Amino acid sequence: MIFLKILLLSYQSVVTFNNLPMKVAVFSTKSYDRRFLELENTISKANHELVFFDARLQPQTASLAAGFPAVCVFVNDDLGTETLEILASQGTKLIALRCTGFNNVNLKTAAELGIKVVRVTEYSPYAVAEHAVGLILMLNRKLYRAYNRVRDDNFALDGLLGFDLHNRTVGVVGTGKIGQIFAQIMAGFGCHLLGYDVYPNPNFEKLENAEYVSLEELWKRSDVISLHCPLFPETHHLINQETIAKMKSGVMLINTSRGKLVDTKAVIEGIKSEKIGYVGIDVYEEEDKLFFEDLSTTIIQDDTFQLLQSFPNVVITAHQGFFTENALDDIARTTIANFSDFEQGNPLTNQVTAS
């Protein structure tokens, strides 16, 4: 029996055997994932056997992937130890993230279990950078309030007073692909740019009015702070009670990166004390229980989220920074190529490993 199981698992890992298409279990599928992945699978002639599941991958749903050498996942799928152990015992050898961030995968356990992890290292960085700018413009000109007001035939301007971005100081935490594009756009508004990164980007300093500073200085001098660094243990709750205390009064906080970079309860206290003047977020600490689903007829149990929503100077979008035609095209192309590289035994150029 054990011999048969081993034979079956090795058969599943040598997926080109007999020219059978490689089976891929695609989790957290939405209609747009299916559309873009199926199109690319056809155009590229990769012809993988894509099986789409609506369910989020977590220990309770991992059995759906039984017999699949590859699984494809998104930002809120749970690839902790328990899920990985189930996947490994069922023969999965490849996890393909259709996103850049990989904070939801226990890379060490994956390596120990012989599972390779690949991601989409790069896709339109303009999508997220432009979304961050969109949040800033929503907030500084109160466009979300103006839109609702005019629809209600209320043409008064009281309460809509904004401020010019020109000459304001914008702090950019993480000046990689997205942070750099964001900085470029803000430079176009005539802003002063303060950057912080553990690996400075020479292109950032080439921008007009841009300089690298310490985090302390960035907190102290910025009118707008936008987060573009990954979520690592050292960046968890980078925005907290202590760092907020160092910021300018009335600061605008923008987070399009990862929810757990921000201690939401500390931000709520900052809003209540009026230390924080504006908050624009596309990501939220506990978003895995909320985002990507229509919960409009259910009672939301997350009191922190509900309280945050209730403030007039907070704009929340539900992790849609990546959601442009261009980005989804790029994501599908890289994801299908990642499957093909694995299937054909090519080097995995987009592999992520535990450092």
Ligand code: NAD
């Ligand atoms: P990137 O790797 O090109 O850039 C990240 C930058 O952060 C790098 O320059 C890196 O050196 C820097 N960094 C690392 N640790 C840091 C630290 N402790 N402090 C400051 N900077 C640090 O990644 P990217 O493509 O620009 O993406 C940035 C982040 O955006 C991703 O990690 C992801 O979490 C988020 N993202 C969000 C969406 C969305 O839809 N909202 C989509 C894609 C990516």
